Amino acid sequence: MNKTQITLSPVDGSVFVERPLADVSQINKALTQAEKAQRDWQNTALEARQRICSKAVDIFVSQKDDIASEITWQMGRPIKYSTGEVAGLEERARYMIEASSEALKPITVSEKEGFTRYICKEALGVVLVIAPWNYPYLTAINSIMPALLAGNAVLLKHSAQTPLCAERMAQAFLEAGLPEGLFQYLHMSHENTEYLIQSDAVKHVAFTGSVPAGAIVEKAAAGRFIGMGLELGGKDPAYVRADADLDAAADTVIDGAFFNSGQSCCGIERVYVHQDVYDAFVEKAVALVQQYRLGRPDDPETTLGPLVKSSAADFVREQVEEAVSQGAVAHIDPTHFPKHEPGTPYLAPQLLTQVNHDMRVMTEESFGPVLGVQKVSSDEEAVSLMNDSEFGLTASIFSRDIERAVELGQQVQTGTFFVNRCDYLDPALAWTGIKNSGRGCTLSVLGFDALTRPKSFHIKHG
Known part of the structure; x- marks a missing residue:
């Protein structure tokens, strides 16, 4: 029997959301679906990916009042400011959709007689995004949008304080026509989150949270040699x-x-x-x-x-x-x-x-x-x-x-x-930190680099 995740609202201490936590079998099923969907998605033309992602943003923004109310009740932000998060997500998402054409195009090198040489940017596979409650949509979209645009599948583990945010985003992408399995959310225990990080199917982890939690994520991925983005706060x-x-x-x-x-x-x-x-x-x-x-x-x-x-x-x-x-x-x-x-x-x-x-x-x-x-x-x-x-x-x-x-x-x-x-x-500038604020980069054209791998083509003619 699944354990239950309970979200208490800081507004009045009441139970606002209850959700069952995914067990190992459900996690493995989600991974299988993600891998299968990603194989086709990476071969989908970028223009088609951009259209679906743009439509998902349209759907999300159309629900801004309901989303704002949910933000307020889940994490306590004053209702007069909560719609600002929807506007912020739209700004970042639309920038990344537009920037993807430049960021994901092959890199050409100087001409060399008798050769054709260039570098393509290939999708990694399955990307795990672990998002926090304080800016539940803004922090998540920083990685979700470029990951999908680059041809990856995404699994989202959102904070137990803001589970509805994961569900809202997944539903918007599904309604926009994103193939099933490409963007899934999982409400999970810390133990099962570590299990997921250790899965061979996960090729990149994007985490936003505290320094101690970041250390746990990094330890869980140790020895796997996968990419990680860690945004761990500041003073x-x-x-x-x-x-x-x-x-x-x-x-x-x-x-x-x-x-x-x-x-x-x-x-x-x-x-x-x-x-x-x-x-x-x-x-x-x-x-x-x-x-x-x-x-x-x-x-x-x-x-x-x-x-x-x-x-x-x-x-x-x-x-x-x-x-x-x-x-x-x-x-x-x-x-x-x-x-x-x-x-x-x-x-x-x-x-x-x-x-x-x-x-x-x-x-x-x-x-x-x-x-x-x-x-x-x-x-x-x-x-x-x-x-x-x-x-x-x-x-x-x-x-x-x-x-x-x-x-x-x-x-x-x-x-x-x-x-x-x-x-x-x-969104046009790289979002990054040094020292214990973490490592890696999101936003800007540079934000796509961690979510792709370079593949060099060296072709000799004649």
């Missing part, structure tokens, strides 16, 4: 220079820190501000944080929803309390947010000053609505502190001097560097 910094537009910087940083209740791998979790503008920045930032409305995410007036679980909120509370005990100053009174309630997922936002890197809140990923603001005296000190991290996903500098900001950006250890913005994925 992303921002630096506000003395010449920055303070109003724009404060507005952008605060939104980047508190959107999605801070539950974003590329959200701003620490900010360094030049001493000449430090006091003014803090004043503006505190005023912005106090404007948030913490409440039930199904209320259209709510701008800050609950964290995904009470344990996640407790983790952030512990970081804040520990920092304050070490000398940090908390600028936000939780009683200003009536819905704030210890022991629940509803957590008031917090902004801390007098922080340093001896405090966990400045070095350990928080994944919640808290921001540490540290004063610096120079560009050199800011860059040194930005690089003082085990992570390297994104980093931002706010300055009117673009040339100087870019010069500093070349010194920052990060996968994506922003000037005067943050917390955004441009």
Whole structure:
């Protein structure tokens, strides 16, 4: 008898979804179907693949209101923002459909008399995508869309917190005419997920999640010599220079820190501000944080929803309390947010000053609505502190001097560097990280490379 997966909504703690978990026989059946379907799909013309994928996006977008409601109830994002995820998926998916023509075309080399030489990009086979709950569609589509366009089959294991997202995506592709077996979802236990990773049929794993979970995935695949994409989070910094537009910087940083209740791998979790503008920045930032409305995410007036679980909120509370005990100053009174309630997922936002890197809140990923603001005296000190991290996903500098900001950006250890913005994925740019933020690349034309293998053709004439 199958075990059951239960999803509790952070909105009110109720059971929102119950699904049976796949057993080994069901997993093996899905693998067999995927392998069989993929053999024909890889020989399907790219234009036909593009048409089906485009139609799937149309179908998905047409259901945006229902999808938004499901996002809100599964992971707690305010309903006023949930449709934004549908728009984001559409932007990324349509870009990848268009980019696939260039990304997947054969590579030609210089002419050599008597020879024809080129490099084709062949599908790998079956790709396993393991997706998280915090941006349940955006993170998944980054790998699913290029994998299918490249001629692969996809198996999706979504977070137990957001199982309906897997079902919605699979249904959209099926309705669009994608051959049966090419895109399947499996609700699985951790043990059976490891079993699937170890299957000879799986040729690539795309995982988004925590560093410890990424280590488990990597260990499960050890010795198989398959490709892996690991996006493992961050402790992303921002630096506000003395010449920055303070109003724009404060507005952008605060939104980047508190959107999605801070539950974003590329959200701003620490900010360094030049001493000449430090006091003014803090004043503006505190005023912005106090404007948030913490409440039930199904209320259209709510701008800050609950964290995904009470344990996640407790983790952030512990970081804040520990920092304050070490000398940090908390600028936000939780009683200003009536819905704030210890022991629940509803957590008031917090902004801390007098922080340093001896405090966990400045070095350990928080994944919640808290921001540490540290004063610096120079560009050199800011860059040194930005690089003082085990992570390297994104980093931002706010300055009117673009040339100087870019010069500093070349010194920052990060996968994506922003000037005067943050917390955004441009599908035309490679999404990648360094250090414990993971390895591999999604999005852009480069995102197709990990999902294909090069095959060289060396033809002698005569």
